[in-house]
Amino acid sequence: MSVSNRLFTVGPVEVFDDTLKAMSKPMMIHRGEDYKRLQRGIVEKLHKVLDTDMQIFLVPASASGFLESCVRCGVNERMTSLSNGSFGDRWGSIGQANGKIVTKIDVPWGKAIRGSDVATKIQPTAEAVTIISNESSTGVLNPTQEIVKVIRAEEDPLIFVDGVTSVGAVDLKIKEMNIDALVFGTQKAFALPPGLAILCASERLIKKAEKVQNRGYYFDILEIKKAADKDLPLTTPPVSLMYGMEYQLDKMLKEGMANRYARHHAMAETSRDWAKKRFKLYAEKGYLSETITVVETGKLDVARLDKELKARGFEVSPGYGKLKDNTFRIGHMGDLTVKDVKDLLKTLDVVLEVMK
Numbered sequence: 001m002s003v004s005n006r007l008f009t010v011g012p013v014e015v016f017d018d019t020l021k022a023m024s025k026p027m028m029i030h031r032g033e034d035y036k037r038l039q040r041g042i043v044e045k046l047h048k049v050l051d052t053d054m055q056i057f058l059v060p061a062s063a064s065g066f067l068e069s070c071v072r073c074g075v076n077e078r079m080t081s082l083s084n085g086s087f088g089d090r091w092g093s094i095g096q097a098n099g100k101i102v103t104k105i106d107v108p109w110g111k112a113i114r115g116s117d118v119a120t121k122i123q124p125t126a127e128a129v130t131i132i133s134n135e136s137s138t139g140v141l142n143p144t145q146e147i148v149k150v151i152r153a154e155e156d157p158l159i160f161v162d163g164v165t166s167v168g169a170v171d172l173k174i175k176e177m178n179i180d181a182l183v184f185g186t187q188k189a190f191a192l193p194p195g196l197a198i199l200c201a202s203e204r205l206i207k208k209a210e211k212v213q214n215r216g217y218y219f220d221i222l223e224i225k226k227a228a229d230k231d232l233p234l235t236t237p238p239v240s241l242m243y244g245m246e247y248q249l250d251k252m253l254k255e256g257m258a259n260r261y262a263r264h265h266a267m268a269e270t271s272r273d274w275a276k277k278r279f280k281l282y283a284e285k286g287y288l289s290e291t292i293t294v295v296e297t298g299k300l301d302v303a304r305l306d307k308e309l310k311a312r313g314f315e316v317s318p319g320y321g322k323l324k325d326n327t328f329r330i331g332h333m334g335d336l337t338v339k340d341v342k343d344l345l346k347t348l349d350v351v352l353e354v355m356k
């Protein structure tokens, strides 16, 4: 397989040459003033880009590191996990793997989780509730704000949000949300290589962590915060990736977040229109992901489609988990444009013609 395929994947996504170049600056030691300036600058720019006052922490990991950290530092015994796909299931499993008692609220795959699905269902004993903002296996953008509002009207658990495939592409209106954690990574809508996980944390989560035992070390929010308060990392950080992060954040600020969100919406619309004409969308109308189109293909040989597409220099993502054989996923996020998406769709049409 060529390593230079254009990636319309669910992540890692296409990283543009200018970004890769920005990452190739000389290495530095992560204890000096230059490093502190880099970390401080990234955190300040993240506050602007995300429009949040929450505390922001970085660790060298994929996003799952901080998903685990939330349940490990924020839950003593019981949590509730909302799921309408593989990644919803996964956060519940992460809780169980860490010895927590997990109650699941399941919604059929392809449907969005609505406020009405959680109303009266959160137990007063639930210390935390986990929500996936954009369910990457099904291409559903859950109405997180609505869900949070319904939970908060009845109970007062910590609320953890997985923003892995929505942060940077969708305006989550974090300030209006009253959540305790928002987790994401570099390899999705930030259009960077994988390797850095980001957590926006509330004061409440930090206070709760003080009362939770066995938080571990590497992902202990309190240890990470102690270092972050001095603009330092807890362990050796991926400095090159952080050069890239700073560069991408500047790019986002220059583009303007409203423009960035509008560009993602336009790419999503282009991709959905194409998919609706040729196949079916897996996700429910009204809750379609702005970053991932999950195309339900019926009997089409998706393995062959993948092969033919790669032979022409493009790559999409296969269906995820139990949707592997009857869907494929088009990722349209990061620095890609509508023109890029049109290039892909044109090539997909050529492939479909060949496969007739």
Ligand SMILES: Cc1ncc(COP(=O)(O)O)c(C=O)c1O
Residues within 6 Å of the ligand: 010, 011, 062, 063, 064, 065, 087, 132, 134, 135, 136, 162, 164, 165, 185
């Ligand atoms: C919604 C969602 N959550 C969590 C993950 C896991 O993220 P990571 O692989 O960065 O740990 C993914 C990965 O695709 C995802 O799409």
